[in-house]
Amino acid sequence: MGHSSVFQYAAVVGASSGMGAEIARQLAATGGRVALVARREAELSALVGEINAGRTEPIAFAYTHDVHCYAEVPALFQNLCRDLGGLDAIFYAAGVMPRITDSEYSFDKDRAMIEVNVLGAIAWLNEAAQRFQAAGKGTIIGISSVAGDRGRRGQPVYCTSKAALDTYLEALRNRVGRSGVRVVTIKPGPVDTPMTKGLDKLPMLVSAPEAARQIIAAAVKGKRVAYVPGKWRPIMAVIRSIPSPIFQKLNL
Amino acid sequence: MSLLAESPHKIELTGPETCPQRPFLPRDHAESVSGWGESWRTVGYVYRPTTADGIRDVLTLAREKGLQVAPRGGGNSYGDAATAREHLVLDLTRMNRILHWDPETGVIRVEPGVTIRQMWQQGIGDGWWPPVVSGTMLPTLGGAAAMNIHGKNHFRAGVLGDHILHFDLLLPATGEVVRCSRQENPDLFFAALGGFGVLGVFTEIRLRLRKVHSGLLHANQHVAGNLAEMFERFEALTAQSDYAVGWIDGFAKGEALGRGLVQTGQHLAPGEDPRPAQTLRVASQELPDTLLGFFPKSVVWRLMKPWMNDFGMRTLNALRYHKSRLIPAPAHTETHAGFQFMLDYIPHWKRAYGAHGLIQYQCQVPDTAAREVFREILALCQHRGLISYLIVFKRHRADNEYLMSYSVDGWSLALDFKVTTENRERLWSLAAEMDRIVLGSGGRFYFAKDSTLHPDRLQSFLGEERVQRFLALKRRVDPENLLQTDLYRRLFTGAADTTVEAPLPSPLEIPR
Structure with a gap:
């Protein structure tokens, strides 16, 4: 019953690549038990194998799941809690940002973004919120984006999905915060992950391990909103304050 | 699904309509369940039956879902004795009726959720006091019997079990209730008292109080x-x-x-x-x-x-x-x-x-x-x-x-x-x-x-023979191993992650 890990039991949804994979790796490195939920089975089992390598008892557990399968979530959530032996924190790191051109309006791509970035988060974090409220503790971490701070011309629905996630997380925080549950909104700028691969001129790009380190630090502190890296906070404060008529004319 | 398939906006990913809903436990049964000392905190799915049939329903639910059940009384054990993290917790505090009280002989028959407080309050007016009590009046008789508690008079009055005349035990294997006393099923009698709740669920306990001539x-x-x-x-x-x-x-x-x-x-x-x-x-x-x-x-x-x-x-x-x-x-x-x-x-x-x-x-x-x-x-x-x-x-x-x-x-x-x-x-x-x-x-x-005890050290104080006899009895009355508390899993099944085996500082050096 002794432990020293940052979160003794944690779940990461969207754990097969990018920030999610790094968060899972780093949580496991502190000795905590981690449930990894992801769609791609091959990547997932490789990562779980890597974490468990050389251990007599596994500490990482793999769950293949497509976040579109909302109906599967309640049972899967209970099962992973049981396999872990508890749950102290859940990281929702699943997210998609399909490439679109400046004049493209693709409902398929838009729908995918809303389903993965928003509805999947709601399906998972609703479960976590109810459980944590009953337990009187727990930390919910949603990986949003600086993109949610403003409706930009380049990615209308990606921005929308992240703004929706921000508002959902804020509401969740206001709903369960007084029960001892912490809800952390993470707003990363560009991070070097498969999602951003091939995009050019990304300002202040940080590596996935560095982003994961900052995300876990913010989660442990139970911050309400954390920009990753932190210097995005003043930058986004400025960008948010640009009046719409001017913002419309800028190439942001 | 049909709508989606015909839609010009059909998406590649699996639609929500194709995902089967798998059964899950009712969320409102998920509760924080702690040891009394609160250094051990868990979430369990808590059920509070009021009858023996209610207990059987919980065992059936566990059997169907492949889960385990921990009986729980007042929750006054300091550690993990009355918890089952992520599994079912059978809270017996609502089975709290005093079934019979005889002021002439001081014999009381109670349901398992009756507390020591209820018991002394029942007896004292007639000049009877519980023969053995803990330092708190909040434990239930079911929990007290499962732990075979003692009091400040242990050297004189022995443990609680010494004053129990009989109890009824609901066996997980069959759901039947068997009477156990020094004459009937004595093997279960002497194993379930102190058997920390994993051999069966007490449904009734009969014991004799002690005559007192003053409050x-x-x-x-x-x-x-x-x-x-x-x-x-x-x-x-x-x-x-x-x-x-x-x-x-x-x-x-x-x-x-x-x-x-x-x-x-x-x-x-x-x-x-x-x-x-x-x-x-x-x-x-x-x-x-x-x-x-x-x-x-x-x-x-x-x-x-x-x-x-x-x-x-x-x-x-x-x-x-x-x-x-x-x-x-x-x-x-x-x-x-x-x-x-x-x-x-x-x-x-x-x-x-x-x-x-x-x-x-x-x-x-x-x-x-x-x-x-x-x-x-x-x-x-x-x-x-x-x-x-x-x-x-x-x-x-x-x-x-x-x-x-x-x-x-x-x-x-x-x-x-x-x-x-x-x-x-x-x-x-x-x-x-x-x-x-x-x-x-x-x-x-x-x-x-x-x-804090480690399973290796359990064998050394109880002796392998006692542990094996206990486990054999458990296999007889609970072959599916439905009744499992976190303590049982820690000490008897060697479940990982519940204990820390720290290296001992050596040589052991204590100032005289």
Whole structure:
């Protein structure tokens, strides 16, 4: 019953690549038990194998799941809690940002973004919120984006999905915060992950391990909103304050 | 699905419509379930049946879902004895009816969720007091029987099981209820008492109370300047007392190591109390709702909180000792409830221990070795810089007739330790060190208090033969292993992640 890990039991949804994979790796490195939920089975089992390598008892557990399968979530959530032996924190790191051109309006791509970035988060974090409220503790971490701070011309629905996630997380925080549950909104700028691969001129790009380190630090502190890296906070404060008529004319 | 398939906006990913909904447990049964010390906190799916059929329903649910069930009473075990993290918790507190009471013989028949409080309140007006009670009146009889609890009169009255005439046990294998007594199913009788709830679920317990002729006890307090004096005083006092309990200042060193107080209680003889009808009323027994006559008790734990550190506790322990030494408490009378239920005086006092709660380390050591072993343990705690803020000392007798025996003809030391994130691992390795000292002397451990024991050490105190007999009986009455508490999983199935086996500092060096 002794432990020293940052979160003794944690779940990461969207754990097969990018920030999610790094968060899972780093949580496991502190000795905590981690449930990894992801769609791609091959990547997932490789990562779980890597974490468990050389251990007599596994500490990482793999769950293949497509976040579109909302109906599967309640049972899967209970099962992973049981396999872990508890749950102290859940990281929702699943997210998609399909490439679109400046004049493209693709409902398929838009729908995918809303389903993965928003509805999947709601399906998972609703479960976590109810459980944590009953337990009187727990930390919910949603990986949003600086993109949610403003409706930009380049990615209308990606921005929308992240703004929706921000508002959902804020509401969740206001709903369960007084029960001892912490809800952390993470707003990363560009991070070097498969999602951003091939995009050019990304300002202040940080590596996935560095982003994961900052995300876990913010989660442990139970911050309400954390920009990753932190210097995005003043930058986004400025960008948010640009009046719409001017913002419309800028190439942001 | 059909709509989607025909849609021009068909997406590649699996649609939600194709995902089968898998069954899950009702979310509103998920509750925080902790050990009493709150250093062990879990989430379990709690069910509170009111009938034997309700218990069977929970077992059926467990069977269908491939889950396990932990019976739970008042939840007063310090560690993981009444929890089943992420599994089902069978909370029996709503099966709390007193089924029969005979004021002539003092025999009471109760459901398992009846508390010690209900029991004494039922009996006292007719001049009967429970034969064995814990330091708190909140445990249920089901939980008390499962742990085979003892009180401050263990050396005289034995364990609770000694006063139980029969109980009914619902067996998980068949769902049938079997009567167990010294004559009927004696193997189950002596295994389920002390069997920490994993052999079956108590549905009814019948026991005999003790006749008392007054609502009061003669109470005395005696000062002991060190451990040798403590043993000597205690030994002498047990000969003339019905109850005795020792308190030790864990901070006292050197010559004063083991200093403390002995409190004794003795029943009044018939006729000694001029107004027994008055003192035997429930109202005369109620604990005061203020401290020192004016202070509201409910806020006291908050005031204790700033003192719950080494400095504060060193001061308070020393104050208590010296106050009692300089101003000896005169012999007086005290109510039964007031004398017995010391842990109920300050509501929520455990909260003063802070966010990570407390554990209690209790060991039972044979008479011949206890003086040396307790001296070693007290010195070891001081040497490791992990000092118990409350140490309780008692005299016991052997309970070998019960399969899961925890007691020996000897003494017990119970040490409360504050748990913090910083000291947690050191505390567990201190416990492992103390275990070795205790086991070396032929000592035993009490599951109701345990948080730290390792399965290897279980075999060494119970002996492989007892453990195997217990497990064989369990296979007979619960072949699917439905009844499993976290303690059972930790100690009997070797489940990982519940214990920390810390390396022992070596060589073992304790200042003499």
